[in-house]
Amino acid sequence: MTLYPHDHRMWAVIGIYSGREDNAFYHRTEDGLRSRGEKTLSAKETIPLGEEVIHAVTNPLEQITAAIHVYGGDFFDTPRSEWDPQTFQERPFDLEHAREIFAQANKRRPS
Numbered sequence: 058m059t060l061y062p063h064d065h066r067m068w069a070v071i072g073i074y075s076g077r078e079d080n081a082f083y084h085r086t087e088d089g090l091r092s093r094g095e096k097t098l099s100a101k102e103t104i105p106l107g108e109e110v111i112h113a114v115t116n117p118l119e120q121i122t123a124a125i126h127v128y129g130g131d132f133f134d135t136p137r138s139e140w141d142p143q144t145f146q147e148r149p150f151d152l153e154h155a156r157e158i159f160a161q162a163n164k165r166r167p168s
């Protein structure tokens with residue numbers, strides 16, 4: 058599964074304890090999002106993310122990736138953004154949309 062580009066607007070630390078996640082990083086420009094690099098995280102790896110980070114996250118495996126996420130603020134009530142993965146059009150982050158992406162991916166998961 059892939060979660061489209063989004064920001065957090067607070068610092069975060071992510072620690073993977075099972076599976077793998079591929080992060081694609083972006084930064085804002087006057088012309089929209091530009092790629093800023095990639096980072097693959099595997100089990101037992103961590104990554105600190107600054108307040109300005111914009112990333113998309115892909116689990117390339119046919120198994121669940123499990124991680125601990127620590128956020129430096131109110132993750133659920135802080136207004137933030139997501140970007141359409143095709144057009145990179147910015148829009149308000151929609152938590153229900155994100156939950157639906159996870160729910161759909163979990164339904165596709167092999168048992």
Ligand SMILES: [Fe+2]
Nearest residue numbers: 063064065112
């Ligand atoms: Fe994120």
